[in-house]
Amino acid sequence: SLHLAIKKVPISNIYWEYLKTVEILGTRFELNEKDVVLAFDYTDEDFYGDPQGFWIYGWTGQNAVTGKFKFLTCAIVSSDIPQKIPLISVPVRMGHNMAHTVAWCLSVVEPLVKSISLVLFDRGFYSNELMLTLSKTKHPYLIFVPKNSKIRTELAEMEKNEKKTIQHKFKLNIDKTVLRGETTLALLKQIFDKRSDKLYDWAFATNQSSINFDHIIASYKRRWRIETGFRVQDEARIMSKSKDVSIRFFYFAYEQVLQLLWVVLYKDEVSFKVFMLDMYEECIARYKNI
Structure with a gap:
């Protein structure tokens, strides 16, 4: 059966084959000559049953969902590249090292592009280990910072529309070392947002040598495009009750392959839903001719 065949394949084979597909389709829009802005985010798929093992994260039970399989995705979010495609996704287990996983993902997607000009992260990625790791690997990052006590204190002392930077030094204890x-913390106080007609405070962490306060918010908002990609992928969701991470990751990667094919080859012609229906009808026709 399909599931037995998948179980015989190492998980690594799935993402290496996906990377080959990205490389092949990337030639259609000269991906290897692009300076790209990337975004990372976690997404998940529902599990219904008894959540056992390190791959299923416990959940509330709402709507009968008792657990989640989690995946870390790296995607293109550059404004000047229409093909906002996921470059790689990997399943992540409970207790995984986020900084090491992000760095590994960057190391395998870097050969696919000319250069990585910026990597965007939401507040869930704000960690000393990740910032230290990215600085060592010389990857420029922009991370949305949670408003902890230090940030709240600094913002409270600022005036409306004020913008400033602070050099923030930190220590990290790893293996008794x-x-x-x-x-660099970039803080912006009470900045007007045209879309919502409201004022917001912003706080970012970055290792960029220069900071353009006029564009930093817009630069970060590009990260939201990875969430748009997840919503598109949801239209191709393959339902499964399997507890096996290999099977769940295979289906997840297959969903992203479909999205990849549509974005690169058919997006200007049909919607993703129409593309999926056409694929289904083509598969049925071929099956009948076997």
């Missing part, structure tokens, strides 16, 4: 790093 103290590592030191630093990042």
